[in-house]
Amino acid sequence: MAILVTGGAGYIGSHTCLELLNQGFDIVVVDNLINSKAESLRRVSDITGKEFKFYKLDLLDEELLETVFIEYDIESVIHFAGLKAVGESVNVPLRYYYNNIISTINLCKVMNKFNVKNLVFSSSATVYGTPDHVPISEKFPLSAMNPYGRTKLVIEDILRDLYVSDNSWSISLLRYFNPIGAHESGTIGEDPNGIPNNLMPYITQVAIGKLKELNVFGNNYPTVDGTGVRDYIHVVDLALGHIKALDKMSNHSGVETFNLGTGKGYSVLEIIAAFEEVSMKEIPYKIVAPRQGDVPICYADASKAQNELGWVAEREIKLMCMDAWRWQSQNPNGYGKDTLITESEKNPGLIIKSKDFFVS
Numbered sequence: 001m002a003i004l005v006t007g008g009a010g011y012i013g014s015h016t017c018l019e020l021l022n023q024g025f026d027i028v029v030v031d032n033l034i035n036s037k038a039e040s041l042r043r044v045s046d047i048t049g050k051e052f053k054f055y056k057l058d059l060l061d062e063e064l065l066e067t068v069f070i071e072y073d074i075e076s077v078i079h080f081a082g083l084k085a086v087g088e089s090v091n092v093p094l095r096y097y098y099n100n101i102i103s104t105i106n107l108c109k110v111m112n113k114f115n116v117k118n119l120v121f122s123s124s125a126t127v128y129g130t131p132d133h134v135p136i137s138e139k140f141p142l143s144a145m146n147p148y149g150r151t152k153l154v155i156e157d158i159l160r161d162l163y164v165s166d167n168s169w170s171i172s173l174l175r176y177f178n179p180i181g182a183h184e185s186g187t188i189g190e191d192p193n194g195i196p197n198n199l200m201p202y203i204t205q206v207a208i209g210k211l212k213e214l215n216v217f218g219n220n221y222p223t224v225d226g227t228g229v230r231d232y233i234h235v236v237d238l239a240l241g242h243i244k245a246l247d248k249m250s251n252h253s254g255v256e257t258f259n260l261g262t263g264k265g266y267s268v269l270e271i272i273a274a275f276e277e278v279s280m281k282e283i284p285y286k287i288v289a290p291r292q293g294d295v296p297i298c299y300a301d302a303s304k305a306q307n308e309l310g311w312v313a314e315r316e317i318k319l320m321c322m323d324a325w326r327w328q329s330q331n332p333n334g335y336g337k338d339t340l341i342t343e344s345e346k347n348p349g350l351i352i353k354s355k356d357f358f359v360s
């Protein structure tokens with residue numbers, strides 16, 4: 001029996017594949033590499049010393065997806081695949097609705113056909129819109145501030161409807177807060193295309209000298225120092241949360257929603273200070289106007305995940321900064337050129353092995 005990981009070459013997916021392999025799960029990965037490199041998976045194989053199959057495949061192609069279910073005895077699916085850039089989603093909403101929603105529908109259709117009914121879905125704290133107060137519990141009202149967020153809301157609804165229609169499904173909707181950091185090896189991490197939108201990759205690129213200075217979006221919010229407050233969570237803690245959700249699903253059916261956050265909020269200036277301390281790098285910054293659509297303050301009530309999944313985020317903010325910095329400083333150009341892309345195009349069910357196998 002194997003766990004299918006969609007979007008497994010991406011930032012959170014690759015860290016989750018690593019933890020799954022470390023815990024002895026068999027995995028099969030599918031990803032169309034639209035926002036990632038297969039090199040991340042080769043490094044996952046390197047770190048764990050394990051092999052697994054990778055399909056360069058678009059979830060929009062239902063027939064191709066079926067071939068994976070024909071070949072493997074899939075037990076559960078962790079569904080990371082999706083487009084995630086908020087600003088881009090405002091400019092090309094149809095692309096976001098089509099990719100994120102249709103690919104999820106295709107996945108569920110194929111799962112249904114092959115009687116695979118355990119699904120962990122990557123949702124986001126963005127579904128809380130602008131919360132009235134903090135900490136944010138799963139019971140808070142939901143709203144979307146942009147097309148990206150709306151795809152998450154729509155998919156959550158689709159999955160709830162699916163369960164109503166067939167109570168044998170077991171579905172976990174995991175609402176992530178702000179994932180940052182990287183595996184302690186510094187060999188896998190976040191590799192955004194172009195200029196980063198999110199705070200931590202922007203800071204790390206300022207630290208290596210790729211970007212001149214950080215723009216701090218607003219300093220007049222009702223927070224500790226006027227800058228925006230977020231619940232930053234180490235990507236490895238987040239990855240481990242998925243495994244706890246899988247454990248729970250093995251003996252429960254239903255649709256359950258969990259916040260995955262630390263329950264603590266840090267301001268932008270606090271993050272800059274923590275990063276400077278662990279990296280010994282100065283981060284020049286200037287205060288600019290607030291970013292449209294930003295909420296002043298957002299952090300989780302993560303007690304449901306603690307009580308029901310037995311999961312708690314353990315890695316603290318300095319470790320998050322240190323790991324983000326180790327990844328960025330060891331890989332100034334991210335994963336660089338991906339030699340595995342052509343390899344995976346030639347061979348749809350590529351076996352991902354460690355580096356001695358793939359010498360380009």
Ligand code: NAD
Nearest residue numbers: 007010011012032033034035036058059081082084122124
């Ligand atoms: P990512 O872009 O690194 O990973 C997503 C992966 O999905 C990429 O490898 C991409 O190539 C793949 N993909 C996209 N569309 C696909 C398709 N049609 N078929 C096959 N593969 C496809 O993003 P991430 O940060 O690892 O996020 C993973 C999931 O978590 C996403 O659904 C995202 O919306 C959600 N999420 C992320 C954050 C965050 O801050 N990173 C926060 C909340 C929720």
Ligand code: UD1
Nearest residue numbers: 086124126197198199202215216217228229230268293294
């Ligand atoms: C952003 C998205 C959100 C998504 C989340 C995780 C927007 C409006 N929101 O949220 O939908 O779920 O990423 O991918 O894009 N900041 C700066 N300067 C920067 C970058 C960020 O000051 O260059 C500040 C922001 O104003 C915010 C904090 O840093 O206060 C964190 O920003 P970011 O990392 O982009 O995450 P979110 O705003 O939480």
